[in-house]
Amino acid sequence: MDLTVLIIKSLVILAIFGITLLIATYSTYAERKVAAFLQDRIGPNRAGPLGLLQPIADAGKMFFKEDFIPAQASKWLFILGPCLAMLTALMSSAVIPFGDSIKYASYDVPVQGLDVNVGILYVFGVVSLGVYGIMIGGWASNNKFSLLGAIRAASQNISYEVALGLSIIAILMMTGSLSLRHIVNEQANVWEWNIFTQPLGFVIFLTCAFAECNRTPFDLPECETELVGGYHTEYSSMKLGLYLFSEYINMFTSSAVISTLYFGGFHYPFMTQVHDALVGSLGDVAGHNVATLIGTVVLFAKIFFFIFFFMWVRWTVPRFRYDQLMNLGWKSLIPLSILNVILTGAGLLYNIKYATWAIVLVMVVLGATNAIKAPRRKPVAVPQV
Amino acid sequence: MRAQTDQQKTEDSKHLTMLTNRSKQVSNKEMTLAERMYLPAILGGLAITIRHFFMKKATIQYPEVKRYLGPVFRGHHVLKRDEQGRERCTACGLCAVACPAEAISMVAAERKKGEETLYREEKYAAVYEINMLRCIFCGLCEEACPKQAVYLRHDRMVPVVTSRDGVIYGKDKLVEKLDDRYVRNNPDVKATPTEPTLSRSVA
Numbered sequence: 001m002d003l004t005v006l007i008i009k010s011l012v013i014l015a016i017f018g019i020t021l022l023i024a025t026y027s028t029y030a031e032r033k034v035a036a037f038l039q040d041r042i043g044p045n046r047a048g049p050l051g052l053l054q055p056i057a058d059a060g061k062m063f064f065k066e067d068f069i070p071a072q073a074s075k076w077l078f079i080l081g082p083c084l085a086m087l088t089a090l091m092s093s094a095v096i097p098f099g100d101s102i103k104y105a106s107y108d109v110p111v112q113g114l115d116v117n118v119g120i121l122y123v124f125g126v127v128s129l130g131v132y133g134i135m136i137g138g139w140a141s142n143n144k145f146s147l148l149g150a151i152r153a154a155s156q157n158i159s160y161e162v163a164l165g166l167s168i169i170a171i172l173m174m175t176g177s178l179s180l181r182h183i184v185n186e187q188a189n190v191w192e193w194n195i196f197t198q199p200l201g202f203v204i205f206l207t208c209a210f211a212e213c214n215r216t217p218f219d220l221p222e223c224e225t226e227l228v229g230g231y232h233t234e235y236s237s238m239k240l241g242l243y244l245f246s247e248y249i250n251m252f253t254s255s256a257v258i259s260t261l262y263f264g265g266f267h268y269p270f271m272t273q274v275h276d277a278l279v280g281s282l283g284d285v286a287g288h289n290v291a292t293l294i295g296t297v298v299l300f301a302k303i304f305f306f307i308f309f310f311m312w313v314r315w316t317v318p319r320f321r322y323d324q325l326m327n328l329g330w331k332s333l334i335p336l337s338i339l340n341v342i343l344t345g346a347g348l349l350y351n352i353k354y355a356t357w358a359i360v361l362v363m364v365v366l367g368a369t370n371a372i373k374a375p376r377r378k379p380v381a382v383p384q385v
Numbered sequence: 386m387r388a389q390t391d392q393q394k395t396e397d398s399k400h401l402t403m404l405t406n407r408s409k410q411v412s413n414k415e416m417t418l419a420e421r422m423y424l425p426a427i428l429g430g431l432a433i434t435i436r437h438f439f440m441k442k443a444t445i446q447y448p449e450v451k452r453y454l455g456p457v458f459r460g461h462h463v464l465k466r467d468e469q470g471r472e473r474c475t476a477c478g479l480c481a482v483a484c485p486a487e488a489i490s491m492v493a494a495e496r497k498k499g500e501e502t503l504y505r506e507e508k509y510a511a512v513y514e515i516n517m518l519r520c521i522f523c524g525l526c527e528e529a530c531p532k533q534a535v536y537l538r539h540d541r542m543v544p545v546v547t548s549r550d551g552v553i554y555g556k557d558k559l560v561e562k563l564d565d566r567y568v569r570n571n572p573d574v575k576a577t578p579t580e581p582t583l584s585r586s587v588a
Contacts, residue, residue: 038434042444203424316430328423367419374417 008102008109013094016113020093024248025055027307031248034311062241070234074140081137082235082242088130089246092253095119097181099266099296103285111292112181119180120168123257124161127212130250131157134214134221137243138231149230152322153221156211159329160218164208166337167201170344170356171261174198184265188272192353193264200340200359202262204333209254211329214247216314220322255306256299263302266295459524459537462515463567464560467505472560473534476510483529488519506532513559517543517552538567 029044029051036043044051069078096119099111116122131154138150171194172178175186187193195202211218222230232243259265274294279287320328340356347355419425445452465473476493494511496504503509520543526535546552561567 034438037438037442040437040440040443042442042446312431312434313427316434317427363422367417367422367425370418371420 002107004104005107005109008104008107012102012109012111013113016093016098017090020090020249020252023252023303023307024245025059027248027251028058028244029055030307031311031314034308035315038312038315059241062238065237067237067239068234070142072142073234074142077136077140078234079239081133081140082239082246083133084136085130085133085246086242086249088126088133089249089253092123092126092130093249093256095122095180096253096256096260097184097265098256098299100292101288102292103288105285110181111296115179115181118178120172120178120183120261123180123253124165124168127250128157128161130246133243133246134231137235141231141234143234145228146231146233149221149223149227149233152223152227153214153231156214156218156220156325156329159326160208160211160333163204163329163333163337164212166334166341167198167204167208168261170198170201170337170341173341173344173348174353180260180265184260184267187264188267190264190267190269193262193267195262197353198262198340198344198356200336200356201344204337204340205262206258207328207333209258210310210313211325213250213254213310215251215310217317217320218325219319220325223319251307251310252303255303255310258306259299259302266292266299268295268298271295454539456539458539459522459527461538461541461543462520462526462554462559463536463538464510464513464556465534465536465567466561466563469502470563471501471503471505472509473505473532474510474513475506475508475532475534476513477508477531479529479531480526480535483525484520485523485525486519486521488516488521489526490514490516510556513556515554515559517546517554518549536567540567 033043044054047053047057069075094113095116097110097112101108101110134153135150138146171183174197175183177183214221222232232240235243275291278291281287282290339359343355343359347353467473476491478491481489481491491510491514492512493508496507496509522537524537527537
């Protein structure tokens with residue numbers, strides 16, 4: 001590989017790494033702000049203007065707390081747990097295409113950590129590894145609550161990975177490629193964004209993404225009311241900080257994957273026209289780079305929306321019971337995603353792109369008729385005083 | 386007998402419903418398909434929460450912005466002076482007796498010739514101390530005082546104590562400053578029937 005390409009590539013990778021960390025840091029701030037706003041409060045506003053230094057203050061607090069390892073804990077595994085969680089969380093953003101490409105002289109370097117042709121499989125593999133961090137940490141704590149939380153996390157992640165994978169298969173069938181860049185480029189036209197061709201797949205994927213991130217309503221692994229603190233009950237100081245941080249990185253990554261798979265990644269309406277106009281006015285290299293930058297900004301706007309959505313849902317939907325969680329995963333989402341795959345296949349056979357809307361239509365009709373036919377709840381007679 | 390108790394029970398429950406008119410009977414009937422799909426209900430919930438996102442916030446920025454606590458708030462003690470600026474306290478000790486926390490102590494002294502402009506009566510408190518670590522701000526001293534000399538200000542709090550030095554407030558901190566007279570802002574609000582109004586003490 002050429003040295004220039006290497007330098008540009010490493011700059012891109014460093015930038016992605018830094019931005020990932022920065023966004024995860026400020027997600028903690030955003031989470032508290034959004035939570036506060038949804039509850040008619042103001043949220044952190046003491047540290048710095050608008051409380052913007054709050055994450056730094058939090059990190060400082062985390063670092064200065066006592067780093068405690070329980071006497072009966074398995075020491076090295078106890079340390080390995082949060083490291084693994086952090087490592088796997090950081091790895092998964094490597095294959096996401098954050099933009100088109102940067103032109104420099106005769107070089108054309110894609111804005112992406114690395115464009116592997118099995119990109120989505122890589123993401124899945126790394127996400128599945130993420131459960132090791134939780135499992136090892138929970139087990140090494142030598143605490144019943146930690147272990148229960150870890151087991152819950154493991155079984156939940158495994159259950160929802162099935163539906164997650166099946167909902168992706170429909171996209172892979174339509175695209176014919178596992179490369180994330182290829183999937184994004186297939187969605188150049190707005191009406192061919194996968195959200196429009198795969199509405200059901202999107203709902204399933206979104207639900208499973210929530211479960212994979214251990215976010216409410218699927219945050220049973222750290223269900224305080226039942227499990228004290230879940231898998232990180234015994235953790236303190238920056239080890240706890242790493243666990244919490246990795247959760248926010250996971251949130252960022254899954255938002256990025258959702259935007260990439262279903263919302264056209266860095267594509268936006270009239271992108272080619274904008275690109276041509278920029279190239280025409282600024283010249284080939286500069287115009288192309290500015291167009292790439294706009295695409296990247298658009299992608300980040302989508303990502304921020306989904307991060308906000310994660311938080312919005314968190315303060316809306318209460319936690320599921322564990323049996324409800326398993327029922328939803330195994331009895332609803334998996335059959336639905338299989339149906340989705342079959343219908344997508346049929347659609348491909350007869351060349352109908354929007355075939356899966358049939359499922360949505362049928363479900364809406366069924367739901368409506370069922371609701372109409374259902375016996376009305378008698379209004380309770382309230383004796384008037 | 387049993388029928389009677391059953392009837393009693395339904396009467397009771399009726400009575401409970403009547404209390405607020407908001408109680409609902411729990412129904413455990415099977416969910417419809419739309420309900421089991423969760424999505425309509427979740428979308429409804431999201432709509433509700435996002436409305437709250439843009440609502441006016443209830444927070445008051447406390448140390449910078451302080452709420453008016455009303456004319457009945459019991460804060461910093463003050464030893465009142467009368468209209469001519471003479472101290473009203475006669476060191477009778479009724480406040481100290483009334484104090485459930487035993488926070489008040491005083492030393493009485495006799496007024497000398499020429500001190501008529503300083504003290505209203507012949508006897509006055511040479512030392513008057515309130516221990517702010519003991520005080521529970523119940524306001525019983527204020528009620529006990531026959532001379533309307535001790536008040537708990539409604540507009541000022543005793544500042545937070547960070548060390549044990551200076552928590553016993555002497556006359557220097559308690560006696561009303563002449564340039565900082567204390568009046569209840571809203572004399573129309575009668576806090577308690579026993580509260581002496583300022584106008585009555587003129588006589």
